[in-house]
Amino acid sequence: MPVPILAARDVTKFYGKGAGRFDALKGVSLEIFEGESVAIVGKSGSGKSTLMHLLALLDRPSGGSIELSGSDAVLLTGTTLNTTRNRTFGFVFQQFFLTGGASVLENVILPLKIAGIGSRERKRRGLEALAALELEDKASNRASNLSGGQKQRAVIARALVNNPRIIFADEPTGNLDTATGAVVEDILFALNRDKGITLIVVTHDEDLAARCDRRIYIRDGLVVSTGSAVAA
Amino acid sequence: MRTIDVIGTAIDNSFRSKLRTTLTVIAIFIGAFTLTITNGLGTGINNYINNTVAAIGAQDVLTVTKVATDATTTGPKKYNPDLVAASGGGRPGTTVQALTPSDITTITNLTGVKSVQPTLSISPGYIQNGSGTKYTVTAIGAVPGITLQLASGSQLSSTSSQSQVVLAKSYVRALGLSSNSAAIGATVKIGVTDAARNSSTIDATVVGISEASLGAIADAATTNSALTQKLFDAQTVGLTGAAKDRFSQASVRFAGSASEAEVTKLKERLTKAGYSGQTVADQIGTFKTVIDVIVLVLNAFAVIALLAASFGIVNTLLMSVQERTREIGLMKAMGMSGSKVFGLFSFEAVFIGFLGSAIGAAVAILVGSGVSAALSGSVFSDLPGLTLIAFSPASIALIIIIVMAIAFVAGTLPAAKAARQDPIESLRYE
Structure with a gap:
């Protein structure tokens, strides 16, 4: 049995204390293997976003542990944690979080800038990522001038530019119409299939979830069922 | 993030909201302008005294x-x-x-x-x-x-x-x-x-x-x-x-x-x-002390103007942190350290301070030299050799550095606020 790239071991998370305490996760265990595409499915308030934050090492669990390639993530602190996040994860959000006034290229190379990569190399890799998403002609446009689909493609280029091992996609098609959404889905699954990037999709969209290798259903802070794809 | 990128990004960010930056720069400009002029006054008069020492003894x-x-x-x-x-x-x-x-x-x-x-x-x-x-x-x-x-x-x-x-x-x-x-x-x-x-x-x-x-x-x-x-x-x-x-x-x-x-x-x-x-130097010293005290009082007024301007910097940057909550959250999620975020915003403050003080000093030199030349041709024509407002590069540099230091101190509050930001809170959807 290979070592899972990400694993949650009886993870709990609560906010507040005393009578006002709210348990967002009540003991979640799961394993995600390299190259998989996994959907975390649940309604709003189910705890799926909290789970994603914990898996992406943006937050620490109240109990249990998160393991990255078999080692406890609690050991990662300070610079190591920042470097790990920068190198390992790419993010695609429902709301694009692009800086409107800056150029598309500037937005895309942000992870490289944070990684401390030189400006020439940044530009080369940024344009490469944009070319992969057929956006190279928009490189010098302001991000605010892009259409919704183009914005989400720019966001994917940004998630991709640092060659991450895992891409987290939080409702990646939530803000797009069906046709554009389908295109974005195709791109994400192609990345998963062709480049072997582990894809973790957080969604309440059953159709999107159905395209993943595996689905993990969350309700009220607990995993209610898991299922493998029958057909994509 | 490399230091050079932090600086570059900070400069870009300060130009992102041009009107707001301009207004803050103007506030600092006024303080720096006044400080440069009052300092120039002290330098000019003291220079004159030094040059005329020989005539006294x-x-x-x-x-x-x-x-x-x-x-x-x-x-x-x-x-x-x-x-x-x-x-x-x-x-x-x-x-x-x-x-x-x-x-x-x-x-x-x-x-x-x-x-x-x-x-x-x-x-x-x-x-x-x-x-x-x-x-x-x-x-x-x-x-x-x-x-x-x-x-x-x-x-x-x-x-x-x-x-x-x-x-x-x-x-x-x-x-x-x-x-x-x-x-x-x-x-x-x-x-x-x-x-x-x-x-x-x-x-x-x-x-x-x-x-x-x-x-x-x-x-x-x-x-x-x-x-x-x-x-x-x-x-x-x-x-x-x-x-x-x-x-x-x-x-x-x-x-x-x-x-x-x-x-x-x-x-x-x-x-x-x-x-x-x-x-003679002792006797001159008395003159100089009086002039230095007067200049010091004038400088104090200029510094008060600068203090007021520094609150402008605090305000500008707080608004900017507010506006860029998402962006800061995203950068932190992507592995940017809190200290770099702090550096990003405090350098933006320093840059605004630099802009205001450099422009203020430059305009003060132009205006001061002009006024001084006009006065020595008319009111002070009986005192040849008197340049009422003179500028020394060292004191100009000192003024710019002091203003940048004030700007840095003003920037620490918003910068610390930005550095403390929780990426999850920042990225939460409404």
């Missing part, structure tokens, strides 16, 4: 007076037959204890003293050219080695036996002389009244015309040693030795190569012997 001379025994008591003082009116430098009615020939001998015998020349107090009645109108005149005996600021002619000779006088510019026309240069070589008569009210005149040759300056009085004539002695002799006709040889002060020459420490030691020896000695 020679560099290797101490002005020595006797310390009055009851100088510190208030109220009516006991009568002292040795008190004489101070010869300038004090307010009217000020008296000092007179130096007698025995004092002069004592001072001459002190180590480090090259020579002692008692200052002869002369008070001529009038000055006259030929048979023209008589004008009152204040005469000052020149200290050997003094360099007067001359409009034309040459310096007085302390060794010449010729009676020489340097006249203030204002006397040229009054005495019926056509121009400054025409006045050189003219012979004027100086009227003196002795103790018995008998008038006599002494002829003197005009060797130079002095510019008005801090060191020179507008209606004064400066006389060389030979003429001073003649005038003194003429006005003390009929006085006996003891009444005649009383001097309000004396000029003590020391070696021109003496170090500051040696001069201080000499002053200490004088103090021990019961005298007080002041160099």
Whole structure:
């Protein structure tokens, strides 16, 4: 049995204390293997976003542990944690979080800038990522001038530019119409299939979830069922 | 993130909201402009004083007076037959204890003293050219080695036996002389009244015309040693030795190569012997202190303006942090450390401070130089060599650095707020 790239071991998370305490996760265990595409499915308030934050090492669990390639993530602190996040994860959000006034290229190379990569190399890799998403002609446009689909493609280029091992996609098609959404889905699954990037999709969209290798259903802070794809 | 990228990004960010940045820069500009001008004022006036030091006295001379025994008591003082009116430098009615020939001998015998020349107090009645109108005149005996600021002619000779006088510019026309240069070589008569009210005149040759300056009085004539002695002799006709040889002060020459420490030691020896000695630098120091205090007060106002502006920086950056919540959250999610986020915002503050102060200083230099040039051509035309507002690169650099430091301090609050931001909170959808 290979070592899972990400694993949650009886993870709990609560906010507040005393009578006002709210348990967002009540003991979640799961394993995600390299190259998989996994959907975390649940309604709003189910705890799926909290789970994603914990898996992406943006937050620490109240109990249990998160393991990255078999080692406890609690050991990662300070610079190591920042470097790990920068190198390992790419993010695609429902709301694009692009800086409107800056150029598309500037937005895309942000992870490289944070990684401390030189400006020439940044530009080369940024344009490469944009070319992969057929956006190279928009490189010098302001991000605010892009259409919704183009914005989400720019966001994917940004998630991709640092060659991450895992891409987290939080409702990646939530803000797009069906046709554009389908295109974005195709791109994400192609990345998963062709480049072997582990894809973790957080969604309440059953159709999107159905395209993943595996689905993990969350309700009220607990995993209610898991299922493998029958057909994509 | 590399430091250079932090700086570059911070500069880009400061231009993202142009109006807001511009307004903040203007607030800092006003403070920096004022600070530069007030500083320039201090530099200009102090420079002028330094340049005219030579006109007030020679560099290797101490002005020595006797310390009055009851100088510190208030109220009516006991009568002292040795008190004489101070010869300038004090307010009217000020008296000092007179130096007698025995004092002069004592001072001459002190180590480090090259020579002692008692200052002869002369008070001529009038000055006259030929048979023209008589004008009152204040005469000052020149200290050997003094360099007067001359409009034309040459310096007085302390060794010449010729009676020489340097006249203030204002006397040229009054005495019926056509121009400054025409006045050189003219012979004027100086009227003196002795103790018995008998008038006599002494002829003197005009060797130079002095510019008005801090060191020179507008209606004064400066006389060389030979003429001073003649005038003194003429006005003390009929006085006996003891009444005649009383001097309000004396000029003590020391070696021109003496170090500051040696001069201080000499002053200490004088103090021990019961005298007080002041160099020109000491006398100038008093002027400078007054000017420095005035400049300091003006600077304080400028700093208050800067403090107000620094709250503008706080405000601007807080708004900017608020606006960029998502962006900060995203950067942190992507592995940007809190300290880099802090650096990003505090450098933005420093950059805004730099913009405001650099533009403020540059405009202040332009305006100050213009005003200064205009004034020295009109209001201050009587004070040649005075640049009212002068700028030294060091003080400009210091002002810019101080403003940047203030901006940095102002930026720490918003920057710390940004650095503390939780990426999850920032990225939560509404």
